[in-house]
Amino acid sequence: MERPVLTNRMFDELKLGDAASITRVIGPDDIELFAALSGDNNPVPLGQSLIPAGMISAVLDTRLPGPGTVYLGQDLEFWRDIATGDRITATVTLMTKESDGRTLIFDTRCVNQNGEPILAGKARVRAPVERISWSENLPPDVSLQRHDRFDAIVAEARSLPMVRTALVHPCSPEAIEAAVEIRDEGLLEPILIGPEAKIRAAAEKAGISIDGFEIMSTEHSHAAAALAVELAVAGKVGSVMKGSLHSDELLAAVVGGGSGLRTERRVSHVYVMDVPAYSKLLIVTDAAINIAPTLEHKRDICQNAVDLIHMLGVAEPKVAVLAAVETVNDKMPATLEAAALTVMAARGQIKGAKVDGPLAFDNAISMEAARTKGIISPVAGDADILLVPDLEAGNMLAKQLLYFANADAAGLVLGARVPIILTSRSDSLRVRIASAALAKLVAAKRAAALGDKA
Structure with missing residues (x-):
């Protein structure tokens, strides 16, 4: 895609009343990104109105006078707070050309979608001294990464x-x-x-x-x-x-x-993962104990994970049985076992969950990928649990999420009479605490269940 070319205007080319504007909508992450950059972590950051102030700087630097402009000073009066969804227009208008042949004074103001003033003031800049033209940079994709799903x-x-x-x-x-x-x-x-x-x-x-x-x-x-x-x-x-x-x-x-x-259950390992790019907690199993599980082993691995996520408040979790493809292929045993597990769940051999497979990773966690491939499934695009074909696939998947997606992963061994905490020396304090919390919940809820039976 061809990018717009930015060309500046020098002192002698400008006349009083020249103006330029840019408009943008304040997105849901913008205010929090500002708070993260500024260190202002109040629920309503005091300096959030500096976001449109930054838009003024952008107009001066990219539109008028444009590339090569030097910011000398700015005064501002703030009139209103901004909120997510506001459409802000920042405008600069040339008011004064000073006698030194370099300095310019602009009226600067921002208004919202209703024309209500957000801020107003004056900017003092030094005009470019030579012609500059360059392609406008595309804005980077920026997103917030939150690690708060273990908090509850x-x-x-x-x-x-x-x-x-x-x-x-x-x-x-x-x-x-x-x-x-x-x-x-x-x-x-x-x-x-x-x-x-x-x-x-x-x-x-x-x-x-x-x-x-x-x-x-x-x-x-x-x-x-x-x-x-x-x-x-x-x-x-x-x-x-x-x-x-x-x-x-x-x-x-x-x-x-x-x-x-x-x-009577096979012992298995679960990673309970807080993946910032995913909408909820995600369990990956088994990535640490069962090297090449059989169909019977996978049934137990699945049920262990389902029982755990019930304790976390998910009444009917969605289990995606992963394979390399989402169609059954007799040359790919993982797809045959995935299809068998789907039928086993339908027959009550796996209880308390919607189970579907084979599903590839993309259509297990992405609605868009599932729609593109025409997959009709109660699980596709919204999985709570990813049941992997074997330990190697699970270990690689979990570590990719840890290192490429900046996920946190609390680890627990299930299937024994008590939960077993397996931690790594590389685990953060947040992960160690989450693993201990999971173990405590499992232990407490099992003890309560045994007490009810007694």
Whole structure:
């Protein structure tokens, strides 16, 4: 697309009364973007009327006199606030040409769509000294990224009584810091399980006091994982949290033969993701535990995620069973299993959700993509849960959302008798708190459900 060419006007080419204007509509993000740039985070930013003031600068720099203009000064009087949807017109009119042959004074004013004055004043500029012509830059696409979808989860979790959690092998400064964070946030009461000398050394290295924490000393990380499982089976803790041991070591104790934490369900991992570009929380499963799940495994993985999102208040979630394409192809096993899962949900083998597949990623999360491909589906374009074909696809999808879409991802292992928190050293404080909050909600709601049955 050919861009407009901006050409300036020099001092001698201008005459009194020359005027130029630009008009723009104040979008829903404009005021918040201004607040973010200025640091004015009041609910109604005091300086929001400086947005149309900036439009005056744009007229002077691009229209009259145009490129090469030097801003020397500006006085303004503010008459009205602006609001989303206002159509603002900024106009500059040449009033004075000073005797130095360079300086110009413009009347500057902005009005809204009703002709009501927003601001008025005078600008003093230095006219360009040479002819300049250049193509007008296209404005960049700018959007706000908010990370606030975990707030309600954390608030609800804080309102509940503290839940004791087994923190397994917290022998690194990061693990000790996590223990203090989740305690101080009013979420979980960690029991530190592992070699006591290593735990205290990690706390000293972190510069953190662990006075007040219960410590259960074990010889090594294997024993710490085994003790955590025993405590959970006995009902002495409501959740288990990974410290500085490897995830496989902890999960081996959870799902090993004779473990009292196993249920009839397959254990699976969920990422509960706050993706700024998406309209709601999004669950991706399984991206961390089940390498090549069978159809039966996928049924359990799906049901685990559905049960979790019910606890988060979504009564009938939409599950998109992902594949590379949205049509069944006998040469692509993922599409066959996706179609089977859709039928299984229709027959009641997966409960409490609308399930559809195969769906490609684009038409699972984009209404426009689904319409373009003519897909009629109760799930397409509005998925709550993305059920991936295997661990490799899920892990790549989750990390792409983390790094390309700036998502936050709270991780939890489901399918055992207690929730298991798997965190990474790279997780932000916001993510660690969200993971702990999710575990607390699951633990509390399971305990309430068991109490109702009793």
